Amino acid sequence: MKLHTINTGFFKLDGGAMFGVVPKTIWQKTNPADNNNLCTWAMRCLLIEDGNQLTLIDTGIGNKQDEKFFSHYYLHGDDTMEKSLAGLGFGLADITDVFLTHLHFDHVGGAVSREGEKLLPTFKNATYWTNEKHWQWATVPNPREKASFLKExxxxIQESGQLQFVEEKENTNWRKDIEIGFAYGHTDAMMLPKINYKGRTIVYMADLLPSVGHLPLPYVMAYDMFPLKTLQEKQAFLEEAVANNYILYLEHDPINECCTLQQTERGIRAAETFNLIDL
Structure with missing residues (x-):
């Protein structure tokens, strides 16, 4: 098995929304905002190369939305899905599986592309994976979260016949060396892959922990549907991660790809930060 970082570019989101009740005077020390109070975030996906299987975790925001939509998020950077895959010698058609941690637009937007008047799966030879509970949550969305679940x-994905569901149960063994954890605070039944790699466990953090700046327990996004649940899930996970020396793979941190953790007097904090390629 080989793991590869797939960078798909950067976007901006409101700093207050990203840090919830934490004052700007505190969070801006680690995630400085621009004049519009917007912070830069990565859309960092992960490619798992394992024999004949090429599994992509999340897909970034994509490029099919209109100019008005993208004007809210200030996409920037030179990276794209196609460019990142090509740098590894792969193309869109080589992907065999697309694992979607959840169906918010910055995680699933690249899963579907516009071809003329049609909307079709970007990865034509891939099976797409979500879970039935989250699919129902996303396709019949609540008013607060509706803007994040775009039907296009x-x-x-479903109409193409390429959709399959992961069984929703605690610590699902999805494949050899890949276990799936579930979290319910950010959105219902978000999935967190835990990958056995080079004798270590790497956890793709999705939106349970967007960045190193979110390690302190109260740093919970206002985007989360159930913030107290997120706080409880984050605390339990961080304790587990310290005890088992997990490596955290950070989807949204604009600087740090990976980190390990340590217990400090202030709580659990980052020990080392590094790029996946250096592991």
């Missing part, structure tokens, strides 16, 4: 990102 989601429904074409």
């Amino acid at each position: 990102n989601i429904l074409p």
Whole structure:
């Protein structure tokens, strides 16, 4: 098995929304905002190369939305899905599986592309994976979360016949060396892959922990549907991660790809930060 970082570019989100009740005077020390109070975030996906299987975890925001939509998020950077894959010698058609941690637009937008008047799966030879509980949550969204679940990102996957569901149960063994954990605070039944790699456990953090700056327990996003649940899930996970020396793979941190953790007087904090390629 080989793991590869797939960078798909950067976007901006409101700093207050990203840090919830934490004052700007505190969070801006680690995630400085621009004049519009917007912070830069990565959309960092992961490619698992394992024999004949090429599994992509999350897909970034994609490029099919209109100019008005993208004007809210200030996409920037030179990286794209296609460019990152090509740098590894792969193309879109080589992907065999697309694992979607959850169906918010910055995680699933690249899963579907516009071809003329049609919306079709970007990865034509891939099986797309979500879970039935989250699919129902996303396709019949609540009013607060509706703007994050865009039907054009989601429904074409089902219509293509390429959709399959992961069984939703604690610590699902999805494949050899890949276990799936579930979290319910950010959105219902978000999935967190835990990958056995080079004798270590690497956890793809999705939106349970967007960045190193979110390690302190109260740093919970206002985007989360159930913030207290997120806080409880984060505390339990961080304690587990310290005890088992996990490596955290950070989807949204604009600087740090990976980190390990340590217990300090202030709580659990980052021990080392590094790039996946250096592991």
